[in-house]
Amino acid sequence: GVNSKSSAIQNYCLVDLSEQIKAATKDSHVRAENTQLMLNYQKGQITQTQYKLLLCSLYEIYRALEAELDRNADHPAVQPIYFPQELARLETLELDLEHFFGPHWRKRITVPAATHKYTQRLREIGKNSPNLLVAHAYTRYLGDLSGGQVLGKITQKSLGLSGNKGVFFFSFPGVTSPNRFKQLYRSRMNSIELTEQQRREVLDEATRAFEFNIEVFDDLQKMLSITEEASSEFHEIQSKTFSSSPVLQFALGVGITLATVGIGVYAF
Template identity: 65%
Template sequence: METEKKTQTAAEQMTDRDLSEQIKKVTKESHVRAENTQLMLSFQRGKVTLPQYKLLLCSLYEIYQALEEQLDRNSNHPGVAPIYFPAELARLETIEKDLEYFYGPDWREKIVVPAATKRYCHRLRQIGEENPEFLLAHAYTRYLGDLSGGQVLGRIAQKSMGLKNSEGLSFFAFPGVSSPNLFKQLYRSRMNSVELTEEERNGVLEEAVRAFEFNIQVFDDLQKLLSVTENNLQSCLSQSKPVNAKTLQIPGTLINSSPLLRMVLGFFVALATVSVGIYAL
């Protein structure tokens, strides 16, 4: 009996030292907050809209471009190599496919992202150059999150937006992963095998919390961006006479983060002046 108890205690101590478990523990509160952002609640309630999803895809494109660029760049780094699975996990090409479906062949010219997305991408490139092992935290947060909820969120998005088959939903598909649960076990095992100093481990744990905070900020900013454009357009369309561009009020951080947004808002004003009541992002 006592031997079994010692064995159980040893197993628990080993689990407590697993990097994946430590990340799960330190990000628990942030995880809950991320799930309760307005954007994620729309998904959970089956009410995600096409404008919401399209804006989300734009930010995911920028984020995965930065993440996968740095993972590729550091693929031989001892802190990255064990969790480097481009064939199974890479998302960039799937997002590009979805963006082309929604925006057309010139989708690159139509991408709009908030300042929070730019900050997230800057951080990914910064650690890729200075602390590649920190990429562990971001890869774990993004990829395993996508694998865990991807299938469910994909079905919700398809039903909410009335999409046929899986068109526009390539992001949620992982054809290189036959069993998400088994793959996640393998991924965690590889993560836990990475040799880190105590200082590096603490740095990875802090980065995992930071990764969730970046995602929360992106979700919140996307919702604000959507609300601003919707509210301003509604205001413009309610006017019976031409609207001066000064009528449009929008936070400076959002305007400065994307020249294209200024073009979009200008387009909205043009619509208002001719009383065309059609809105589509």
């Protein structure tokens, strides 16, 4: 009948996995770009504290994603989109973290609970359903290739950074033309053979990947507002009452630091 004909045409139009993902994640994509953190970022209202916290979360996310991609490099759904030379971000994030936190940066990484949830999911699918890694790789890498160039420039300008120091994350020396590379990546992705069921699962996972990113952005925003409120309250208290007592000043300072770390790790 007419119905089966129109649905066949619909399927034919969206036969490419990359197009299907784009359509399925359109709303989530818009929501991710409209989180408070990203809106501020796009306006160039990013502070060093914000950027450092964002780098910490990105580091944990890419550490999990790249470990699972490496482990599944020969899997039929991963192999076509496995481009470690061109895309891997872990080393660039390590350079950036070292720039801001110094040689012992690993001890200073703070991430909200949403980041742990995201990395747990990546490790779980890497172990049990490697097909789904495609959705996460596509969401993160193609997003970084698209928006990264702009965000990199904004970061440099907002934080007064020179050269690539602190913004290595945004540069892809292995990719000469981001647009051409994205075309290659999409065509490789479209060559992956999936059953209808597997394809649906990949589409659901792509939406989920955006949701994870939104949760991370929102949690970072909460962490930041708590940190900022705490430090401004502390300075107010400090100037009013305790300017005479260094011991109390110290106790208050430590209390606030512990509260922020605690909130960062457990509260959300």
